[in-house]
Amino acid sequence: MSKKLFLSGNEATAWGAKLSRPHVIAAYPITPQTVVVEKLAEMVSTGSLNAEYLHVESEHSALSAMMGASAIGARTFTATSSQGLVYMAECLHYASGGRFPIVMMNANRSLALPWSIYGDQRDSLSLLDCGWMQVYAEDAQESLDLVIQAYRIAEDVRVLTPVMINLDGFVLTHTYELVMIPDQEDVDAFLPPYANPNIMDLDHPRNLGFSSTPRDNMEFKYQQHMAVLCAKDIIGDVDAAFGERFGRHYGGLVSNYRTDDADCVLITLGSVAGTVRAVVDEMRKDGKAVGLCRLRYVRPFPEAEVAALSATGRTLGVLEKDISFGYEGTVYTNVNSALLKAGHASPVLNFIGGLGGRSITREDIRSIFENLLDAERQRAIDSVRFVNLGVATHGR
Amino acid sequence: MIKPKIQQYRQPCTISEYPVGPSFQAGHLVTTNSNYRSSKPIIDITLCVGCLACYVACPDGAIVRDGKKVRMDYDFCKGCGICASECKVKAIAMKKETQGENE
Numbered sequence: 001m002s003k004k005l006f007l008s009g010n011e012a013t014a015w016g017a018k019l020s021r022p023h024v025i026a027a028y029p030i031t032p033q034t035v036v037v038e039k040l041a042e043m044v045s046t047g048s049l050n051a052e053y054l055h056v057e058s059e060h061s062a063l064s065a066m067m068g069a070s071a072i073g074a075r076t077f078t079a080t081s082s083q084g085l086v087y088m089a090e091c092l093h094y095a096s097g098g099r100f101p102i103v104m105m106n107a108n109r110s111l112a113l114p115w116s117i118y119g120d121q122r123d124s125l126s127l128l129d130c131g132w133m134q135v136y137a138e139d140a141q142e143s144l145d146l147v148i149q150a151y152r153i154a155e156d157v158r159v160l161t162p163v164m165i166n167l168d169g170f171v172l173t174h175t176y177e178l179v180m181i182p183d184q185e186d187v188d189a190f191l192p193p194y195a196n197p198n199i200m201d202l203d204h205p206r207n208l209g210f211s212s213t214p215r216d217n218m219e220f221k222y223q224q225h226m227a228v229l230c231a232k233d234i235i236g237d238v239d240a241a242f243g244e245r246f247g248r249h250y251g252g253l254v255s256n257y258r259t260d261d262a263d264c265v266l267i268t269l270g271s272v273a274g275t276v277r278a279v280v281d282e283m284r285k286d287g288k289a290v291g292l293c294r295l296r297y298v299r300p301f302p303e304a305e306v307a308a309l310s311a312t313g314r315t316l317g318v319l320e321k322d323i324s325f326g327y328e329g330t331v332y333t334n335v336n337s338a339l340l341k342a343g344h345a346s347p348v349l350n351f352i353g354g355l356g357g358r359s360i361t362r363e364d365i366r367s368i369f370e371n372l373l374d375a376e377r378q379r380a381i382d383s384v385r386f387v388n389l390g391v392a393t394h395g396r
Numbered sequence: 397m398i399k400p401k402i403q404q405y406r407q408p409c410t411i412s413e414y415p416v417g418p419s420f421q422a423g424h425l426v427t428t429n430s431n432y433r434s435s436k437p438i439i440d441i442t443l444c445v446g447c448l449a450c451y452v453a454c455p456d457g458a459i460v461r462d463g464k465k466v467r468m469d470y471d472f473c474k475g476c477g478i479c480a481s482e483c484k485v486k487a488i489a490m491k492k493e494t495q496g497e498n499e
Contacts, residue, residue, distance in 0.1 A: 071419075099417030160416060198419040205422035212418060215407075219414050226411075 002186070007179040009172040012140035013079065013105045013165070014039035015179070016147025018049045019187040020103070023074035026054035026065040031117045032169040033081040033107040040077070059084035063091035063102070070100035071208045073196035075151065078102065081169060082109035082123045089127060095162045096131025096224060098209050101154035101194065102162040103147060104132075108270065108321070109169040110356045118357020119169030120321035121270065125298070125330045131224055133163045133231060134299045136269040138255075140177050143167055145248055148187055152238050155194045159231045161224070168271040168321075170357070182246050190245050232300045253302035255294040256309075258284065262291030264372035265309050267335055268319040269295040272353075272360050276319070279365040290369045301334050307342035315347045315375040317368055319387070321354035328384045347375040353387030364388050399460060400425050402471060430458075433475035435490045437468055443487035450479035450488060 007015065014036050017025070025044070029037045043049035052069075056062045059080050066076040080088060085106055095102055106124050110116040124134055135150070137143040143165065150163040167173050200206040212220060236252035243249025257277050259265050266276055273294040283290050293309055295302060309316060316339065318332040327333070332350035339348055351368050353360045364387050371385070400423030408414055446464040458473040459466050468479075480488040 097418070099419075157416070197416060206419055207422045207424075208419050210418045210420070216414070219408070219411060220418060223411060223414060223416065 002183050003181050004178050005181055006176055007140055007144075008035060008174055008176050009137070009140045009143050009167045010035035010107070010174065011039055012144040012179045013147060013167065014043070015181055016144035017077045017103075017105075018043050019144075019182060019184060020077070020148050020151050020191060021049075021075065021188075021193075022051050022077040024052045024054065024066070024069035025077050026056045026062040026069075027078045027080065028056055028059045028062050028084060030059070030081045030084040030107075032109060032119070032173045033079045033084075033105065035173070036079040036105055036107075059088045060091055063088045063095060063104070066102045066104075067091065067095050067098055067100050067209075070095075070102050071098065071198070071200075073194060073199050075155075075194045076100075076102050077104070077147075079105040079107070081107035082111055085123045085127065086111065089130065092127060092130040092132060094209075097220065099160040099198075099224075099227075100162060101151070101160055103150045103154060103165065104162065105143075105147070105165045105167065107169045107173045108166050114356070116356045117169075119171055120355045120357065121166070121168075122322050122355070124164060124166050125320070125322040128299060128330060131161065131228070132299065133161055133228060133297065134166060135163065135297050136166045136295065137172065138271055138273050138294065139172065140175075141179050141248070142250060143172070144179055144181070145242065145246070145250070148182070148191055149235075149238050149242055151194070152191050153231060153234055156231075156234050157195075157197055159227050159234055160197075161227050161231065166270065172271040180246075180248070186245055190242065228300045232302075235297060235300070250296060252305075253295070253297045253300070254305040255296055257292040257294070259291035259293055259309060261289055262314065263289040264315040264317065264369065264375070265291045265293050266317045266319055266365070266368060266372065267293045267295060267306070267309070267331075269298065269331065270321070272319065272321075272365075275360065275362060276365050279362050279369065282362075283366065283369055288369065288373060290373070295331065298331065298334065301338070303338040303341075306335050306338040307344075310339055310342045310344035313346055313376060315349070315372045316344070317349045317351055317372045319351040319353055319360070319365075319368060321352075323352045323355065323384075332384075347378075348383070349375055350384045351387050352384065358388060360387060399457060399469075402426070402428060428471040430471055430473050430475075433473060433493055435475045435477065435492045436470060436473065437475070437477065437479050437488045438491050439466065439468060440487050440489070441465055441467075443485050445485055445487075447484065449482045449484060453478050453482040
């Protein structure tokens with residue numbers, strides 16, 4: 001019988017990992033991810049999880065250990081955040097290039113300087129090009145379910161690409177909710193053991209992780225690209241199969257809310273989507289046709305799903321906890337590219353919020369929607385706006 | 397140990413002929429690797445007693461068993477001289493490579 005537990009996002013992630021039966025776990029604790037590491041260590045020490053738990057001296061080593069274990073066919077799990085993630089940067093590229101289907105949780109947290117332990121998404125989004133799939137959870141239940149789904153996606157022989165599951169630091173990692181814990185039997189049936197196509201033994205010695213000259217190197221990169229593109233369909237299939245077995249599914253690459261007849265749609269990612277959904281309902285009561293598109297995956301990018309949001313006269317906004325200094329938010333850049341290709345002509349605005357852990361309130365989101373509803377009339381071109389900046393940007 | 401032999405590289409025609417990620421059967425040698433050798437071991441086979449000390453000590457597997465004795469695989473010998481140093485009967489001498497002779 002499945003059961004319900006009152007869990008934080010971190011704890012739900014640890015449960016997701018436990019149910020997925022990883023062989024090897026190596027993780028270095030960092031706020032706000034620490035609880036994941038503690039929970040898994042506890043599960044291993046009490047024997048409720050039969051896994052090798054490696055104590056490593058850094059995040060770089062944690063992911064390196066995962067690659068070694070994954071290379072010989074082990075299912076691996078690790079978790080990190082912020083400075084730890086960027087310390088792993090070298091290994092992130094290594095892991096995707098090596099086609100190791102590692103699943104990693106990242107607690108989205110601001111990057112120094114100024115030093116901050118609070119949440120934003122600059123850590124993961126600044127590493128969007130490292131070849132990993134990136135998915136952003138909205139709540140603890142989705143976090144748990146995503147870990148299980150992520151292994152099935154990553155380990156598919158057509159994909160063989162690592163997955164980074166992102167949870168907003170504190171807002172999601174440290175808040176509690178009732179979470180359905182699936183039965184181990186059901187998870188086992190949904191997620192068979194990893195069948196490593198590059199299995200190595202004494203009878204079949206292999207060279208793993210070799211170098212490649214310009215003659216062949218680019219073909220490996222092309223394969224990586226095609227694998228992540230191919231994952232789009234597999235993500236949808238896995239989500240649907242998960243729904244059939246467990247009764248919960250999330251819509252694949254995106255999750256839309258009241259977008260069909262919307263005059264404006266706010267595109268965002270992560271836990272703030274819950275607040276946006278509440279504001280959409282409030283504003284709908286006031287007769288304002290607003291909607292939400294939550295990007296679940298940013299890699300692979302839901303190009304077709306974003307393009308499908310385009311409609312004549314419909315304004316679109318992107319709210320993200322991220323900025324590529326000197327240009328615009330990275331999610332916005334990606335969204336705009338998809339919309340441009342779809343021939344979208346109405347304004348698309350970028351709202352940068354929540355940097356360094358600043359709250360994004362209902363009022364902020366209401367104001368964003370008001371901006372969007374007005375944007376067509378204004379033919380708005382000031383596309384990058386900081387939400388809830390505490391001071392005036394002009395004058396002295 | 398079966399020493400892998402050097403073989404002709406065959407350029408794949410389709411992307412599916414490439415391995416998925418940089419992983420492939422070990423010992424698939426397609427290039428020689430010795431052109432930076434500054435001196436080469438010369439074995440006097442009449443002195444060799446077939447003790448295999450050099451064969452075991454060679455860090456590159458560049459010494460091949462040949463009947464009861466050994467021979468050098470100059471395609472992979474880097475010229476480190478360990479074999480000459482390990483040979484108890486002084487059957488191996490290091491000879492300086494002259495430019496252009498190697499490879």
